[in-house]
Amino acid sequence: MELISLGIESTAHTFGVGIVTEEGRILANESDMHVPKKGAGIIPREAAEHHTQLASSLIKRALEKAKLNLKDIGIISVALGPGLPPCLNTGATISRYLSLITRKPLIPVNHSIAHIEIGKLTTGAKDPVVVYLSGGNTQIIAYASGKYRIFGETEDIPVGNAIDNLARELGLKTPGGPEVERAAAGGKYVDLPYVVKGMDLSFTGITTEAIKKFKHGISVKDICFSFQETVFAMLVEVAERAVAHTGKSELLLVGGVAANKKLQEMFKIMCDERGAKLFCVPAEYAGDNGAMIAWTGILEYKSGNKTGVKESKVRQKWRTDEAQIKWLD
Numbered sequence: 193m194e195l196i197s198l199g200i201e202s203t204a205h206t207f208g209v210g211i212v213t214e215e216g217r218i219l220a221n222e223s224d225m226h227v228p229k230k231g232a233g234i235i236p237r238e239a240a241e242h243h244t245q246l247a248s249s250l251i252k253r254a255l256e257k258a259k260l261n262l263k264d265i266g267i268i269s270v271a272l273g274p275g276l277p278p279c280l281n282t283g284a285t286i287s288r289y290l291s292l293i294t295r296k297p298l299i300p301v302n303h304s305i306a307h308i309e310i311g312k313l314t315t316g317a318k319d320p321v322v323v324y325l326s327g328g329n330t331q332i333i334a335y336a337s338g339k340y341r342i343f344g345e346t347e348d349i350p351v352g353n354a355i356d357n358l359a360r361e362l363g364l365k366t367p368g369g370p371e372v373e374r375a376a377a378g379g380k381y382v383d384l385p386y387v388v389k390g391m392d393l394s395f396t397g398i399t400t401e402a403i404k405k406f407k408h409g410i411s412v413k414d415i416c417f418s419f420q421e422t423v424f425a426m427l428v429e430v431a432e433r434a435v436a437h438t439g440k441s442e443l444l445l446v447g448g449v450a451a452n453k454k455l456q457e458m459f460k461i462m463c464d465e466r467g468a469k470l471f472c473v474p475a476e477y478a479g480d481n482g483a484m485i486a487w488t489g490i491l492e493y494k495s496g497n498k499t500g501v502k503e504s505k506v507r508q509k510w511r512t513d514e515a516q517i518k519w520l521d
Contacts, residue, residue, distance in 0.1 A: 199486025203275025269489020379417025
């Protein structure tokens with residue numbers, strides 16, 4: 193009988209339920225995102241309450257979509273970190289309950305690794321340099337010697353967080369990424385700080401200066417255009433050095449920001465010039481989702497990784513390069 197995994201994602205604003213088979217068939221991928229009040233960022237307690245209220249209906253919806261019952265599920269996979277503690281605890285509690293009532297193994301999943309693995313599954317990338325861009329993370333990653341190694345990352349806030357902060361100050365809707373992308377169309381470039389430090393990046397100063405220029409009369413269109421051009425060029429520069437250093441011939445964009453068409457266009461130019469192949473995770477799996485947790489749970493389980501309910505503690509700062517990647521050894 194084919195192994196089927198039910199995955200729970202609840203690391204930040206999104207509660208997601210995915211159902212995936214060991215052959216990589218995605219049977220269901222249901223989710224709902226907590227949207228903060230206009231002008232406000234995520235309040236973890238409120239996001240956790242959102243997850244608690246919707247969990248039961250989303251699990252039911254996913255099972256109906258997959259045409260399965262709980263008894264058909266072979267393992268329960270859950271993102272135990274990194275993320276916001278109240279949100280992580282909500283997902284962990286629900287997953288423990290499901291594991292206990294079904295008597296099925298509980299599989300801990302690193303949220304960041306799950307973004308990489310769903311990108312590889314859905315695009316066919318084999319051994320890429322990974323550019324992981326989201327509201328909670330900005331990392332340049334590649335696999336080596338049993339782990340996903342971080343070649344460069346943000347020194348302060350992630351690029352997705354920077355975009356959301358900018359969008360709020362410009363009066364745009366949340367989430368900010370799609371709004372900033374739309375507003376940038378037809379804009380003109382104005383100077384903004386370009387901050388690359390070796391292989392690392394910084395986004396706070398750029399965001400502050402962009403907001404300052406907006407308050408001094410620069411249009412929303414020009415601010416959004418210039419912000420995207422600047423931060424995406426920084427990311428391309430760092431990623432290009434990682435491709436050159438590792439000698440890998442593939443580059444994979446994952447995370448919510450990876451859905452941005454301008455970002456994809458700039459990376460495509462770089463990859464074409466270097467003779468590398470660009471892969472972009474499909475939009476449905478770019479943001480946080482349950483399918484990526486379910487699939488990575490299968491990889492973990494088949495590699496011998498599992499935990500008991502008592503040991504399933506959340507790990508708020510569980511880094512990408514701390515997880516052992518046994519399925520690639």
